[in-house]
Amino acid sequence: MISIKELRKEFTVNDKKIVAVDNLTLDIEKGEIFGVIGYSGAGKSTFIRLLNGLEQPTSGEVFVNDKKFSHMKGESLRIARQKVSMIFQHFNLLWSRTVEENIEFPLEIAGVPKKERKQRVHHLIELVGLKGREKSYPSQLSGGQKQRVGIARALANEPDVLLGDEATSALDPETTDAILDLLVDINERLGITIVLITHEMHVIQKICHRVAVMEDGKIVETGKVLDVFQNPQETITKRFVSQLTGVEDTLPTLETIFQHYPNGSLIQLTFVGQTTEEPVLTELIRNFQVTASVVHGNMNQTKDGPYGTLIVHIDGETKQIHDALQYLQSIDVKAEVLNNGSTNNE
Numbered sequence: 322m323i324s325i326k327e328l329r330k331e332f333t334v335n336d337k338k339i340v341a342v343d344n345l346t347l348d349i350e351k352g353e354i355f356g357v358i359g360y361s362g363a364g365k366s367t368f369i370r371l372l373n374g375l376e377q378p379t380s381g382e383v384f385v386n387d388k389k390f391s392h393m394k395g396e397s398l399r400i401a402r403q404k405v406s407m408i409f410q411h412f413n414l415l416w417s418r419t420v421e422e423n424i425e426f427p428l429e430i431a432g433v434p435k436k437e438r439k440q441r442v443h444h445l446i447e448l449v450g451l452k453g454r455e456k457s458y459p460s461q462l463s464g465g466q467k468q469r470v471g472i473a474r475a476l477a478n479e480p481d482v483l484l485g486d487e488a489t490s491a492l493d494p495e496t497t498d499a500i501l502d503l504l505v506d507i508n509e510r511l512g513i514t515i516v517l518i519t520h521e522m523h524v525i526q527k528i529c530h531r532v533a534v535m536e537d538g539k540i541v542e543t544g545k546v547l548d549v550f551q552n553p554q555e556t557i558t559k560r561f562v563s564q565l566t567g568v569e570d571t572l573p574t575l576e577t578i579f580q581h582y583p584n585g586s587l588i589q590l591t592f593v594g595q596t597t598e599e600p601v602l603t604e605l606i607r608n609f610q611v612t613a614s615v616v617h618g619n620m621n622q623t624k625d626g627p628y629g630t631l632i633v634h635i636d637g638e639t640k641q642i643h644d645a646l647q648y649l650q651s652i653d654v655k656a657e658v659l660n661n662g663s664t665n666n667e
């Protein structure tokens with residue numbers, strides 16, 4: 322659906338070259354919700370602007386539906402961009418136009434006849450849940466409602482791809498969830514491919530099928546969300562994942578616990594899918610004669626199933642602890658021994 326090949330974007334500022342996107346190669350499937358996460362300056366905005374032709378690459382190519390999108394110009398770029406539309410962090414609405422006029426605007430530009438425009442606007446207003454607010458101006462709407470207008474406007478020309486540039490970053494957590502639910506609904510109902518860039522792991526966890534982690538213009542890790550959550554490889558990915566599980570906040574407490582109970586082992590268990598529902602700790606205590614007490618627990622629901630993190634203090638004979646860890650591995654529960662805040666893979 323979207324094929325990105327060796328994409329590179331350089332900027333020159335005061336004779337200094339900045340590589341914002343560095344040799345990026347990636348395929349995004351039709352109907353996928355694909356998330357790109359990275360810290361500020363990683364190159365996410367530049368990347369997404371390259372996807373819809375707002376920026377032209379220094380080198381490399383972007384194909385959408387097998388059509389070469391990069392290096393298009395003029396009328397052909399304008400038409401192609403109707404099929405790849407975008408929603409923004411600050412909504413980018415026209416303040417002097419009502420809700421329905423904002424949604425109608427891209428249809429006017431595309432030359433859609435008035436009767437058809439009105440029908441499509443009516444349908445889009447229902448789709449995004451704005452019935453009754455047709456005549457309101459953006460200044461009369463909440464942040465979530467403004468983003469609903471942004472989404473309806475982006476869908477007006479029936480795009481194949483919807484891009485989101487930090488689309489929920491200006492919203493409170495509850496509104497964020499409502500907008501994310503709407504995006505899932507649109508993805509499922511219309512089969513539209515969605516690419517979201519974000520610095521929020523919550524967005525990735527809640528709605529994305531796959532994720533790419535971006536750092537210094539490069540994609541350093543990519544995979545299915547559950548796989549990446551269970552087995553993050555890169556330091557930056559581990560940081561993002563631990564943000565979500567709350568483990569990072571618990572590390573100082575863990576050090577204190579470790580000092581108080583030097584005989585045991587603090588073990589971080591990562592569960593995915595159905596293992597989250599199995600009575601793993603009961604099995605450990607019963608079969609390996611160890612004691613196990615929970616220090617920290619966290620459970621999240623991803624698009625492909627649940628994902629849980631548990632930090633337990635396990636005490637017992639060295640051999641019993643070793644056997645218990647082997648048992649965990651055999652049932653696909655990832656176990657890491659935490660030592661004074663640092664982790665050693667077992």
Ligand SMILES: Nc1ncnc2c1ncn2[C@@H]1O[C@H](COP(=O)(O)OP(=O)(O)OP(=O)(O)O)[C@@H](O)[C@H]1O
Nearest residue numbers: 332334339341359360361362363364365366367368
């Ligand atoms: N138009 C531009 N001219 C010069 N440098 C730019 C331009 N756009 C981006 N950059 C630089 O490219 C790098 C990547 O920026 P980009 O905005 O793509 O990152 P980001 O991950 O989206 O971060 P943020 O979320 O803070 O915008 C940064 O060093 C930035 O200063």
